[in-house]
Amino acid sequence: VNDIDEDLADALRHYDHNALATREPSGPMYDLIQARCPVFKSEARGGFWAVAGFESLRKVARDASTFVSGQGAMIPRMGTGRPLIPMEADPPDHLRYRELLMPRLGPAVVKELEPMVRVVAREILSRALLTERADLYETYAKQLPMHVITRLLGIEESIEFWEWTETLIYGRLEDGRLGDGRSVDVAAAAAGMFSFFEAVLEKRRRGGDTRDDLVGFLLQAERDGTLVATETLELCFFLLIAGLDNTAFSIRASLWHLAAHPEDRSTLIEVPSLIRRAVEEFLRIYAPVPGLSRTAVEETELEGQSVAAGDRVLLAFAAANRDAQVFDDPHHFRLDRPSNPHLAFGVGPHRCIGSHLARLELRVAIEEVLGAVPDYSLVHPERANWYPAEELVVTFGPSASQR
Numbered sequence: 001v002n003d004i005d006e007d008l009a010d011a012l013r014h015y016d017h018n019a020l021a022t023r024e025p026s027g028p029m030y031d032l033i034q035a036r037c038p039v040f041k042s043e044a045r046g047g048f049w050a051v052a053g054f055e056s057l058r059k060v061a062r063d064a065s066t067f068v069s070g071q072g073a074m075i076p077r078m079g080t081g082r083p084l085i086p087m088e089a090d091p092p093d094h095l096r097y098r099e100l101l102m103p104r105l106g107p108a109v110v111k112e113l114e115p116m117v118r119v120v121a122r123e124i125l126s127r128a129l130l131t132e133r134a135d136l137y138e139t140y141a142k143q144l145p146m147h148v149i150t151r152l153l154g155i156e157e158s159i160e161f162w163e164w165t166e167t168l169i170y171g172r173l174e175d176g177r178l179g180d181g182r183s184v185d186v187a188a189a190a191a192g193m194f195s196f197f198e199a200v201l202e203k204r205r206r207g208g209d210t211r212d213d214l215v216g217f218l219l220q221a222e223r224d225g226t227l228v229a230t231e232t233l234e235l236c237f238f239l240l241i242a243g244l245d246n247t248a249f250s251i252r253a254s255l256w257h258l259a260a261h262p263e264d265r266s267t268l269i270e271v272p273s274l275i276r277r278a279v280e281e282f283l284r285i286y287a288p289v290p291g292l293s294r295t296a297v298e299e300t301e302l303e304g305q306s307v308a309a310g311d312r313v314l315l316a317f318a319a320a321n322r323d324a325q326v327f328d329d330p331h332h333f334r335l336d337r338p339s340n341p342h343l344a345f346g347v348g349p350h351r352c353i354g355s356h357l358a359r360l361e362l363r364v365a366i367e368e369v370l371g372a373v374p375d376y377s378l379v380h381p382e383r384a385n386w387y388p389a390e391e392l393v394v395t396f397g398p399s400a401s402q403r
């Protein structure tokens with residue numbers, strides 16, 4: 001990084017994949033990175049190498065023997081006191097978890113879930129539509145993934161449940177604070193959630209409950225000897241939280257985009273079959289998981305930089321999705337891309353196991369809104385944006401009163 005100017009060097013030194021400035025929609029930061037520096041060192045969050053070029057990222061993600069996940073995959077860490085498996089597992093255990101979970105969340109199984117997901121989306125949306133205006137982030141985007149995953153796991157939600165998940169997901173980003181400034185205790189929320197699942201698992205082990213939901217499926221794997229009890233517990237925990245904020249964020253960003261870009265909304269209303277393509281483009285341009293990390297287990301060279309054993313290495317998915325070498329016109333939403341190999345779900349051995357479910361939820365969420373209230377509009381267009389993930393207040397327009 002010798003030839004870059006001082007301002008860029010300074011920006012890179014403080015690069016934080018979660019920060020608003022990094023994720024600015026027009027992507028000035030991303031352009032600088034791609035053009036000058038696909039791999040660089042940031043001093044933020046305790047220091048890490050950021051891999052922001054598409055090809056460099058794929059190389060690191062696929063080299064799981066040099067860059068391991070078992071020492072933590074989140075910057076900053078979630079702080080639950082237990083590994084988030086399978087994401088924070090390495091071979092041979094990692095392969096065992098994937099072989100177990102992949103068929104259960106594969107395309108054939110997920111296809112059958114569409115009617116359920118649609119019923120849930122419709123129910124939640126009809127409740128939001130009882131008022132003239134609604135915050136679609138809170139009342140719709142966040143609700144759908146929570147209702148879907150709790151149904152799939154076979155567990156009941158409670159108010160505590162929402163508090164715990166909010167704390168776990170958002171508390172880590174601001175050193176134990178939520179967006180509204182409330183301070184929260186991540187370790188206590190994790191402990192609460194683990195005891196919740198411990199009780200569920202104990203009850204079902206004792207009661208001989210053989211329902212074929214995800215909890216039942218994991219308990220069966222335990223009886224077969226594929227999992228031990230701590231793994232069953234940790235998998236329940238991660239399966240619950242793995243697809244909450246990211247799916248909610250995607251739904252929110254997509255609905256924001258369609259309100260802010262009426263021409264794209266008209267296209268999707270006229271040709272609903274394009275919604276699948278739109279989903280991929282929303283995932284690319286508004287990647288909900290900006291980055292996850294690895295740890296280098298030995299000294300190695302990466303695009304001319306020397307990475308030491310023990311260094312943390314961030315796979316900056318959101319930045320790589322804007323790499324102009326792979327995506328023409330990278331900062332624009334385009335439905336005519338010949339291909340869209342975005343990295344929103346990661347790449348390599350840890351690629352997202354829930355991608356089929358997430359895509360289904362996202363597509364159905366958009367279809368239901370465009371079907372019921374195609375002319376919804378933003379109440380604060382000047383303030384609302386695709387990021388940060390905060391309220392998205394809309395009014396429903398004439399179509400709502402005709403329903």
Ligand code: HEM
Binds near residue numbers: 073149240344358
């Ligand atoms: C839009 C929504 C989602 C996005 C953007 C997303 C993104 C990701 C990414 C980037 C990874 C890679 C982790 C790594 O490389 O270290 C991942 C892993 C994973 N995701 Fe998702 N995810 C989403 C939804 C879901 C859902 C709905 C589930 C289902 C419960 C899920 C379950 C998982 C699991 C189990 C892993 C770990 C895979 C492994 O380490 O082998 N995700 N996800």
